[in-house]
Amino acid sequence: MNTAVILAAGKGTRMNMGINKLYLNIKGRPLLARTLDVFFACSSIHEIVLVIGEDEEELCREKIICNMEHNKPLKLVIGGKERQDSVYNGIKSADKGSELILIHDGARPFVTQAMIEESIKEAKLHKAVAVGMPVKDTIKQVDGNGFILNTPDRSGLWIAQTPQTFTLDTIVQAYELSYREKAAATDDAMLVERMGLRVRMIKGSYDNIKITTPEDMALAEEILESGRVGNV
Numbered sequence: 001m002n003t004a005v006i007l008a009a010g011k012g013t014r015m016n017m018g019i020n021k022l023y024l025n026i027k028g029r030p031l032l033a034r035t036l037d038v039f040f041a042c043s044s045i046h047e048i049v050l051v052i053g054e055d056e057e058e059l060c061r062e063k064i065i066c067n068m069e070h071n072k073p074l075k076l077v078i079g080g081k082e083r084q085d086s087v088y089n090g091i092k093s094a095d096k097g098s099e100l101i102l103i104h105d106g107a108r109p110f111v112t113q114a115m116i117e118e119s120i121k122e123a124k125l126h127k128a129v130a131v132g133m134p135v136k137d138t139i140k141q142v143d144g145n146g147f148i149l150n151t152p153d154r155s156g157l158w159i160a161q162t163p164q165t166f167t168l169d170t171i172v173q174a175y176e177l178s179y180r181e182k183a184a185a186t187d188d189a190m191l192v193e194r195m196g197l198r199v200r201m202i203k204g205s206y207d208n209i210k211i212t213t214p215e216d217m218a219l220a221e222e223i224l225e226s227g228r229v230g231n232v
């Protein structure tokens with residue numbers, strides 16, 4: 001069985017709306033509901049662990065869960081201070097019989113079933129898979145004084161997205177090690193890479209954006225209106 005850990009316990013600070021951005025509507029439907037729609041529709045996902053904010057259970061049940069058909073087990077878990085803590089809380093709650101754990105930002109509503117299925121297929125082969133896209137811009141590393149330190153060769157650079165998918169034992173080991181060694185990470189693949197394991201990268205989509213700042217809400221509406229994604 002495969003478990004999806006969906007992250008929804010952030011504060012949405014950069015959205016600057018004073019609320020958790022996942023409960024904002026995009027064309028009349030909450031961002032988080034749109035993300036969950038895709039995982040509920042995917043027959044290769046057998047369990048969903050939804051990681052929510054400490055004081056947001058009532059909001060989540062009223063605004064999201066009560067308005068959704070859920071055709072598979074759904075567990076609500078309280079997140080932590082950092083994204084990493086929320087992921088770990090979610091992983092610990094996953095069914096111990098899970099073969100794969102798919103970790104996905106609730107703030108990425110334009111994930112597709114195809115990305116999920118491809119991630120599962122590749123994770124069965126490689127134990128660790130991240131979704132992403134080749135960068136389109138030149139990337140600069142800049143020092144603390146605002147001067148360019150270096151320009152990495154663009155040909156090998158990708159932006160990491162989610163889902164990021166791992167065998168249960170791989171991601172549990174990675175997280176337990178990260179806490180023992182107090183290793184910080186902005187994504188989950190980093191923690192597996194630091195164990196010296198190879199992580200497969202597969203293509204997601206340039207539409208698989210993380211809704212982070214106000215500009216992203218307008219972009220999300222455009223993506224929905226385009227019909228490219230967003231209809232599960």
Ligand SMILES: Nc1ccn([C@@H]2O[C@H](COP(=O)(O)OP(=O)(O)OP(=O)(O)O)[C@@H](O)[C@H]2O)c(=O)n1
Binds near residue numbers: 007008011013015087
């Ligand atoms: N402690 C945290 C922090 C983040 N997230 C989730 O991880 C995803 C990616 O995080 P991000 O886009 O940074 O969301 P926020 O942390 O809410 O945004 P900000 O950094 O602007 O506060 C989001 O779905 C967010 O809800 C989480 O579950 N727990």
Ligand SMILES: C[C@](O)(CO)[C@H](O)COP(=O)(O)O
Binds near residue numbers: 083187210
């Ligand atoms: C996991 C991630 O979405 C990959 O790009 C990103 O690192 C999350 O960063 P955030 O600051 O927690 O949004």
